[in-house]
Each structure stands twice: as C-alpha cells, then as structure tokens.
Amino acid sequence: xxxxxxxxxxxxxxxxxIVLTIVSIAALAILxxxxxxxxxxxxxxxxxxxxxxxxxxxxxxxxxxGFENFQVQTFGATDEILVRLQQTFDNDVGNQVVSALSxxxxxxxxxxxxxxxxxxxDQLRDQSGLGMLIALAGVAVYVAFRFQYKxxxxxxxxxxxxxxxxxxxxxxxxxxxxxxxLAGIMAVIGYxxxxxxxxxxxxxxxxxxxxxxxxxxxxxxxxxxxLSRTLATSGTTLLVLFALFFLGGDMIHNFSISLxxxxxxxxxxxxxxxAALLIVFKLERQDLIPVKKENVEGEEELP
Amino acid sequence: MLNRYPLxxxxxxxxxxxxxxxxxxxNLYPQDPAVQxxxxxxxxxxxxxxRVTQALSxxxxxxxxxxxxxNNTALIRLSNAEQQLPARDVVDNxxxxxxxxxxxxxxxxxxxxxxxxxxxMKLGLDLRGGVHFLLEVDMEAAxxxxxxxxxxAIRADLRDQRIRYRSTDVDxxxxxxxxxxxxxxxxxxxxxxxxFNEFQFENRDEGRRAFLDMTLTEQAIKDIQDYAVQQNLTTxxxxxxxxxxxxxxxxxxxxSRIVVELPGVQDTAEAKRxxxxxxxxxxxxxxxxxxxxxxxxxxxxxxxxxxxxxxSRDVIITGxxxxxxxxxxxxxxxxxxxxNLDGTGGSLMNQATRTNIGRNMAVLYIDHSTETxxxxxxxxxxxxxxxxxxxxxxxxxxxxxxLSNRFRITGLDSPTEASELALLLRSGSLxxxxxxxxxxxxGPSLGAQNIQRGIFSVIVGGLLVIAFMLIRYKAFGVIAxxxxxxxxxxxxxxxSLLGATLTLPGIAGIVLTLGMAVDxxxxxxxxxxxxxxxxxxxxxxxxxxxxxxxxxxxxxxLTTLLVAVVLFSIGTGPIKGFAVTLSxxxxxxxxxxxxxxxxLVNLSIGxxxxxKLWI
Numbered sequence: 001x002x003x004x005x006x007x008x009x010x011x012x013x014x015x016x017x018i019v020l021t022i023v024s025i026a027a028l029a030i031l032x033x034x035x036x037x038x039x040x041x042x043x044x045x046x047x048x049x050x051x052x053x054x055x056x057x058x059x060x061x062x063x064x065x066g067f068e069n070f071q072v073q074t075f076g077a078t079d080e081i082l083v084r085l086q087q088t089f090d091n092d093v094g095n096q097v098v099s100a101l102s103x104x105x106x107x108x109x110x111x112x113x114x115x116x117x118x119x120x121x122d123q124l125r126d127q128s129g130l131g132m133l134i135a136l137a138g139v140a141v142y143v144a145f146r147f148q149y150k151x152x153x154x155x156x157x158x159x160x161x162x163x164x165x166x167x168x169x170x171x172x173x174x175x176x177x178x179x180x181x182l183a184g185i186m187a188v189i190g191y192x193x194x195x196x197x198x199x200x201x202x203x204x205x206x207x208x209x210x211x212x213x214x215x216x217x218x219x220x221x222x223x224x225x226x227l228s229r230t231l232a233t234s235g236t237t238l239l240v241l242f243a244l245f246f247l248g249g250d251m252i253h254n255f256s257i258s259l260x261x262x263x264x265x266x267x268x269x270x271x272x273x274x275a276a277l278l279i280v281f282k283l284e285r286q287d288l289i290p291v292k293k294e295n296v297e298g299e300e301e302l303p
Numbered sequence: 304m305l306n307r308y309p310l311x312x313x314x315x316x317x318x319x320x321x322x323x324x325x326x327x328x329x330n331l332y333p334q335d336p337a338v339q340x341x342x343x344x345x346x347x348x349x350x351x352x353x354r355v356t357q358a359l360s361x362x363x364x365x366x367x368x369x370x371x372x373x374n375n376t377a378l379i380r381l382s383n384a385e386q387q388l389p390a391r392d393v394v395d396n397x398x399x400x401x402x403x404x405x406x407x408x409x410x411x412x413x414x415x416x417x418x419x420x421x422x423x424m425k426l427g428l429d430l431r432g433g434v435h436f437l438l439e440v441d442m443e444a445a446x447x448x449x450x451x452x453x454x455x456a457i458r459a460d461l462r463d464q465r466i467r468y469r470s471t472d473v474d475x476x477x478x479x480x481x482x483x484x485x486x487x488x489x490x491x492x493x494x495x496x497x498x499f500n501e502f503q504f505e506n507r508d509e510g511r512r513a514f515l516d517m518t519l520t521e522q523a524i525k526d527i528q529d530y531a532v533q534q535n536l537t538t539x540x541x542x543x544x545x546x547x548x549x550x551x552x553x554x555x556x557x558x559s560r561i562v563v564e565l566p567g568v569q570d571t572a573e574a575k576r577x578x579x580x581x582x583x584x585x586x587x588x589x590x591x592x593x594x595x596x597x598x599x600x601x602x603x604x605x606x607x608x609x610x611x612x613x614x615s616r617d618v619i620i621t622g623x624x625x626x627x628x629x630x631x632x633x634x635x636x637x638x639x640x641x642x643n644l645d646g647t648g649g650s651l652m653n654q655a656t657r658t659n660i661g662r663n664m665a666v667l668y669i670d671h672s673t674e675t676x677x678x679x680x681x682x683x684x685x686x687x688x689x690x691x692x693x694x695x696x697x698x699x700x701x702x703x704x705x706l707s708n709r710f711r712i713t714g715l716d717s718p719t720e721a722s723e724l725a726l727l728l729r730s731g732s733l734x735x736x737x738x739x740x741x742x743x744x745x746g747p748s749l750g751a752q753n754i755q756r757g758i759f760s761v762i763v764g765g766l767l768v769i770a771f772m773l774i775r776y777k778a779f780g781v782i783a784x785x786x787x788x789x790x791x792x793x794x795x796x797x798x799s800l801l802g803a804t805l806t807l808p809g810i811a812g813i814v815l816t817l818g819m820a821v822d823x824x825x826x827x828x829x830x831x832x833x834x835x836x837x838x839x840x841x842x843x844x845x846x847x848x849x850x851x852x853x854x855x856x857x858x859x860x861l862t863t864l865l866v867a868v869v870l871f872s873i874g875t876g877p878i879k880g881f882a883v884t885l886s887x888x889x890x891x892x893x894x895x896x897x898x899x900x901x902x903l904v905n906l907s908i909g910x911x912x913x914x915k916l917w918i
Contacts, residue, residue: 048748095572101560110744112748116740116741117741120741127873131869131872134869139866142865179878183870183881187881190862194822194859195859197859198826201859202855229829232821237815239771241761243760247756248756249753252807252811255808265673297555
C-alpha cells in the first residue's frame with residue numbers, strides 16, 4: 001500500500017493549524033459569537049404568513065404598535081418570519097405580535113414563541129463554558145491513565161484546536177450560536193477524540209512492536225494504517241450530517257454546520273496535530289514501555 | 304482454525320435482539336389524536352359517552368372509538384388531528400363544570416405489548432407542540448413569609464402569656480422584637496426560645512430600649528427554601544392537573560427552579576395565569592376600636608377601593624387550610640365559593656368565632672404580583688423585579704354563630720373569578736412567589752414538520768451509510784448493515800424502555816449515531832484487510848481483526864461516552880435528549896459492532912474453510 005509521508009510535511013500542517021487558530025481567535029475577539037436567544041435572553045416569535053410579506057411593512061407595523069429594539073428576518077422560506085425582541089416577556093407577547101401584524105390584513109399563524117430571561121442566559125453561558133472544560137479535563141485524565149500524560153496533553157491541544165476553529169468560523173460568519181450548536185461542539189469533542197484515540201492506539205501498538213527509534217517513521221506507519229478507517233468513518237458520518245443539513249429543517253441547521261466543520265477539523269487534527277505534537281513533546285519509547293515488563297521479557301529470553 | 308461462538312453467546316445475542324424488537328415495536332403504532340374526559344365529583348357512564356359521541360358526529364367530527372378507561376375517565380379517539388380542538392370545544396360545551404376535558408395523544412399499542420409494559424417513546428415538545436415554562440421560586444420571599452408568619456405566632460403567644468412587647472420587625476433573615484424593659488424581654492425569651500428552635504437568640508440594648516434579635520440558622524434557611532420549592536411543586540402539579548392537560552411534566556430543576564411542560568396547550572395566557580397565580584385568602588377579625596395601632600392594619604374593599612376597614616393583624620386561618628372548594632351561586636344568583644376546611648382549620652375557625660360572636664370577620668384576598676423590567680445599570684442590562692402585593696377585602700360580615708369547617712364566601716365579581724378562586728384554593732397556594740424565567744411555545748404544525756423532517760433525514764442518512772458500506776466492504780458490508788439495523792432497533796428499544804423523551808436534537812443524535820456506529824465495524828474490517836494483505840489465512844485474519852480492533856473500539860467509545868455524560872449533566876431539555884441518545888447509541892453500537900457482527904460472521908462463514916474473503 002502506498003505510504004504517505006505525513007510527518008515529513010508536519011511543518012506545513014503546523015503552519016496551517018496555527019494560521020487557522022489565530023484567525024479563529026481574532027474572529028472571536030473582534031467579531032464575537034453571535035449568541036442565540038438561549039444565551040442572551042430575550043424573545044423570539046416565529047410566524048407563518050399565508051402570503052410572503054415585505055419585511056419593511058412588518059417593521060413599520062411593529063414600530064407603530066409600540067415595539068422597540070426588534071429585528072425582523074425571514075427564517076428558511078420567505079413566508080416564515082422571525083421576530084426578535086429585546087424587551088422582557090410580558091404575558092403573551094406572541095399573540096400581541098400576531099395581532100399587531102394581522103392589523104395589516106395579513107393571514108398569520110404563530111409557529112412558536114420563545115422567551116428566555118437574561119439571568120437564565122447568563123447562567124447557561126457560564127455553565128456551558130464550565131461543562132466544556134470539565135469534559136476536556138475528564139478526557140485528559142482518561143487518556144493520561146490509559147496512555148501517558150504526553151498523549152493526554154497532545155490530545156487536549158488537538159481537541160482545543162478543533163473547538164477553537166469551529167467557534168472561530170461561527171464568529172467569522174456570524175452564524176447563530178445556540179444551545180444546539182453547543183451540543184454539536186460537545187459531540188465534536190467526542191468525535192475528534194475518538195479519531196485521535198484510534199491513531200494513538202495504533203502508535204502505542206507500533207512502538208511496542210517495532211524496535212526502531214525513528215518515531216516519525218512509526219507515526220507515519222500508524223497514520224497510514226489507520227487512514228482508510230479514519231476516512232471511511234468520517235465519510236459515513238459526513239454523509240449522514242449532510243442528510244441532516246439538507247433535510248433536517250431550520251432548527252438543526254446550525255447544529256449540522258457545527259458538526260460538519262468539527263468533523264473536518266477533527267479528522268485533520270487527529271492526523272496531523274495530535275500525532276505530530278507527540279514529536280514536539282519528545283515522546284520516547286520508554287514513555288510507553290514499562291521498565292518492569294522489559295525485564296520480564298529479558299529473563300524469558302535468557303536460557 | 305475456525306471462528307465459532309459457544310451456543311450460549313448466540314442465545315444471549317438472540318435474546319437481546321428479540322427483547323429489542325419487542326420494546327421497539329410500540330413505536331410503529333401511530334398515536335391517535337384523542338379527547339380525554341375526566342371528572343372528580345360528577346359521574347361518568349357509557350350513556351353520557353354516547354351522548355358526547357352523538358354530539359361530535361352531529362358536528363361532522365369523525366370519532367374513531369370512544370371508551371371508558373376507568374371509573375371516571377373516558378377517551379374519545381379521533382381520526383383527524385385537526386378536529387381535536389373543535390372536538391374539545393364541543394365536549395366542553397356539552398358537559399358542565401365538574402368535568403375536565405383535555406387534549407391527548409392516545410397510544411394504539413396492542414394489548415399484548417402493553418402487558419409486557421412496552422410503550423412508545425414520548426415525544427418532546429418540539430415534536431408535539433405545547434408550552435414549556437421555567438419558573439424561578441423567589442427564595443428571599445419564602446424566608447420573609449416564614450418570618451412574618453412566625454412574628455404573628457409570637458405576638459399571639461406573648462399576648463396569651465401576658466408579656467408586653469412594643470413591636471415586631473422583620474428584615475432579611477431575622478426578626479427583631481422590641482420590649483419596654485429587659486425583664487419583659489427575658490420572660491419573652493424564655494417563653495419563645497423553646498418553641499422556635501430554628502432561631503439563634505441574642506439580646507441587644509439601645510439606650511433604654513430592650514431588643515430581642517432572632518436570626519434564622521443557615522440550616523433553617525435552607526430547609527425553608529427547600530420546603531418552598533417542594534410545596535410549590537406540589538401546588539403547581541395540582542393546578543396543572545386541574546387544567547386538564549394530558550401527560551404534563553412538572554419537575555424541579557436545580558435548587559430554585561421548576562420546569563413545567565404542557566404538551567398540546569396552545570393558550571399560553573390561560574396556562575400562565577393558572578400556573579403562576581398567587582392568589583390566597585386570609586380570614587381576620589375586624590379590629591376592636593380600642594386596639595393599639597401596632598396590632599391593626601387597614602385595607603380597602605375589593606369592589607369599592609374608597610371604602611376601608613381596619614382589621615386585626617392576626618390571621619385566623621389562611622387559604623392553606625382549605626381542603627376543598629367549589630364554585631356556586633347564592634339565592635340571589637351571585638357567584639360564591641363553597642369552602643370546606645381541614646381538621647385544624649375547622650377547629651381554629653371554631654375557636655376564633657365562638658368567642659367573637661357579634662364581631663365582624665373579613666375575608667382578605669391577597670394577590671402577589673411582580674413586574675419585571677429591564678433597566679440599564681452601569682452599562683449593563685439588568686432585570687429588576689418589583690414585587691407588589693395587593694390585599695383587599697372581599698367580604699366583611701358579622702359572625703352570627705360559631706363557624707365550623709364548612710362555609711361560603713361571597714363578594715366576588717364574576718362566576719369565572721369564583722371558579723378560579725375555587726381552583727386555587729383546592730390546589731393550594733404557592734409557598735413563595737414564582738417568576739417565569741423562560742417560556743417556549745411550539746405550534747402543533749411545527750412539531751409535525753419536525754417529526755417528518757427528522758424521520759426523513761434518518762432514512763436518507765441510513766440509506767447513504769448502507770450504500771457506502773456495501774460498496775466498500777461488499778459481503779462484510781452486508782453484515783455491518785445488519786448490525787446497523789440491529790443497532791437502530793436496540794437504540795429505539797432502550798429509549799422506549801428508559802422512558803426517554805424524543806426531541807429534535809435527539810433525532811439528530813440518532814442520525815449521528817448511525818454514522819458513527821459503523822466505526823467499530825470499519826475498524827475491524829480494516830484490520831482484517833491488513834491481515835489479509837500479510838497473507839494471513841482467512842479465518843485467522845477474521846480472528847485477529849476482531850481481537851486487535853477491540854481495545855481501540857473500547858478506548859474510543861468510552862471517551863466519547865464521558866463527553867456525552869458531561870453534556871447530559873449541563874444540558875437542559877432538548878440537549879439532554881441529545882446526550883441521552885448519544886450515550887445510549889454508543890453503548891448499543893459497541894454491542895452490535897463487536898458482538899452481533901461477530902456472531903453473524905461466525906454463523907455464516909466462521910465454520911467453513913474459506914479461502915477468500917469478500918471484503
């Protein structure tokens with residue numbers, strides 16, 4: 001089978017990764033995430049019009065009815081309208097919006113109305129950040145326990161890299177970041193980790209089997225051996241995600257985007273970042289082969 | 304060498320699969336839109352049911368079946384979901400107030416499945432339509448209310464013991480009593496400290512004034528808050544049941560929040576009014592003309608704010624002592640509420656009225672409400688809540704004779720108000736005010752659309768994966784696809800068994816699981832291919848492939864499971880649904896990917912001397 005020299009090109013991969021990470025951090029710092037209702041608090045009302053309306057008419061109608069600080073946009077189709085309100089929810093704001101808008105003679109159905117208190121949003125934001133950190137820490141402990149701390153460190157860096165890039169792209173394109181996207185990113189952590197562990201597992205196995213000290217060569221072999229698996233699994237997962245993206249409807253649109261981006265980034269990082277970092281962190285054969293075990297084997301060979 | 308499993312392994316796998324199929328089956332039977340009738344104090348029989356079905360068919364509403372489901376409940380299944388709302392209105396108009404008519408989705412699971420307690424998955428609000436509320440219990444108010452009640456009890460106690468006090472005062476976590484001199488205070492302290500041991504007592508002197516400070520202990524505050532949330536939970540549950548919603552969810556979330564989910568409800572305004580209502584009653588005697596100001600309070604009348612009456616500060620009983628209440632009319636056709644008190648309430652009322660015949664007793668209507676407004680403070684938007692409590696007298700009448708545990712109150716504006724008050728008295732009052740901090744209303748059309756799209760993407764995603772596996776792994780692809788199908792069945796069975804709620808992100812989780820579930824098989828097959836390239840004999844290659852891939856599969860899946868568990872613990876509602884699906888999917892895919900696919904391989908070619916593998 002053809003061997004691709006992944007480790008030889010690791011410098012290029014590092015540059016790509018670093019550039020992407022910097023762009024992501026810059027996007028997050030300058031543009032910020034376009035946080036959804038779940039995190040900011042506020043009110044969203046989704047309406048279905050019998051006939052596609054003009055957005056300007058809606059804005060005028062709402063302004064005339066005394067609403068302030070609102071945004072009007074189409075949601076999916078031109079006859080689906082999303083109205084965002086900053087004002088605090090009072091009893092039945094959904095119906096108020098409907099009655100304000102139908103005063104223009106349009107036929108409207110209330111599809112959904114959501115209200116989130118600012119306090120709940122703040123709390124959720126803290127909780128989500130904390131949850132992500134706990135997940136990463138838990139993963140690090142597990143990998144350190146099953147492999148070795150250098151593996152844990154590299155796995156965490158590569159996971160952080162994936163999460164940062166997805167977040168950065170969401171900030172860059174100002175896609176709405178809501179609770180489902182958060183769930184998507186957590187799933188990306190799980191998925192990308194899955195990939196990384198498979199590569200690490202092979203690296204560990206090959207280091208134990210081989211007598212060579214050329215780690216780059218061993219890594220290359222491990223990556224090549226797992227490459228078809230990595231691509232096959234990413235492939236099937238991407239297939240179903242595209243099915244979700246195109247067919248799943250608007251409510252999980254951004255969720256699918258986050259997963260698609262995350263899986264592409266995760267596949268890349270488990271090939272390049274996670275393994276190549278092990279070289280940077282100077283992984284050695286001794287890190288994986290317990291001294292005691294070698295002695296036992298040595299004794300067996302003596303007679 | 305040959306690849307064989309011992310018989311018990313095959314049997315075990317077979318049993319798991321059969322159980323999986325049985326418990327996944329109920330999901331294939333669609334739920335019927337239905338109207339549920341129940342009654343608490345009326346009677347319901349099949350004749351009445353016939354009358355109802357007749358009325359429905361007169362209104363061109365197609366009834367699929369109508370049956371009694373219990374002594375006092377009946378279920379009318381409809382053929383058409385769009386006729387559910389009109390059907391409810393027809394039934395509601397036909398029956399009087401004693402009956403509760405609710406929208407329902409009735410399972411059509413065959414009885415042999417129900418007898419195995421196999422039930423379909425519950426659908427989340429985003430798939431079914433309905434209202435979701437998140438309520439916050441006002442903890443400070445809970446403590447304050449308790450302090451005020453304690454103050455009232457202490458005043459009564461001190462008066463009984465003839466210990467003179469000047470005033471009682473309530474602040475954050477403490478109660479301050481003022482006495483004329485230190486002797487009175489010491490006597491009071493000796494008297495009170497036995498009864499109220501949840502307080503820390505401290506003497507304080509300011510000049511010639513003697514104070515007794517009673518501070519609640521940390522534990523007592525925690526207990527009070529916990530009690531408040533529990534009590535509110537019970538009350539809200541009672542109220543939601545009165546609303547006649549089928550399968551409502553009322554659940555505590557975190558230390559101070561309560562989630563309420565009402566599937567099928569579209570009228571949020573009514574639901575909010577009933578769930579969040581804080582109206583309560585207090586019965587007090589009118590103050591004697593010579594009573595000192597510190598013992599009296601003046602309130603306006605509810606239907607004539609100009610008129611006022613001065614009442615004693617001491618409460619005889621509150622609405623919490625009401626055991627049942629119903630709305631009715633007096634001789635003049637004015638609305639009234641008939642009240643039955645519980646044992647303690649009855650004797651308290653009897654005691655108070657027996658010794659006070661000829662005095663006036665007032666019924667005080669209390670309504671706590673809060674206005675929430677967003678203000679900008681220090682460049683940051685903050686929500687500010689201004690609690691207001693309105694107390695007004697709804698009736699003031701002379702006590703003619705000692706009252707017992709049954710009586711009626713009048714002075715209400717309308718029959719609606721009377722029946723709402725009766726409902727609130729029946730379901731109990733809220734132990735502390737609540738605020739709505741989150742609300743979601745999902746229309747039924749959106750729910751139906753979400754299900755449709757969800758199922759469609761599961762099918763398309765599944766087919767794509769199946770095609771991919773067939774092309775890539777040929778004969779082994781068939782085995783992987785069989786394992787995938789078993790996986791889907793087991794996942795659905797596990798979700799149904801655990802009573803998990805299916806949400807839209809949950810469906811996304813299933814789709815994602817489908818994509819990732821083949822991973823175990825991909826790993827194994829790639830290993831087998833590798834072995835074959837090294838010219839390992841076929842059976843040995845299969846053995847080595849399954850053996851070597853095992854640790855990778857376990858390591859990779861356990862870490863993903865870890866992340867899913869974290870997601871479950873921080874997530875709420877739909878996100879929890881996603882985490883549950885993901886976790887269950889990881890477990891079932893490990894089972895099917897490793898055991899089921901191996902069993903299939905062993906069964907089909909494991910016992911034969913094969914030369915070449917179609918992989």
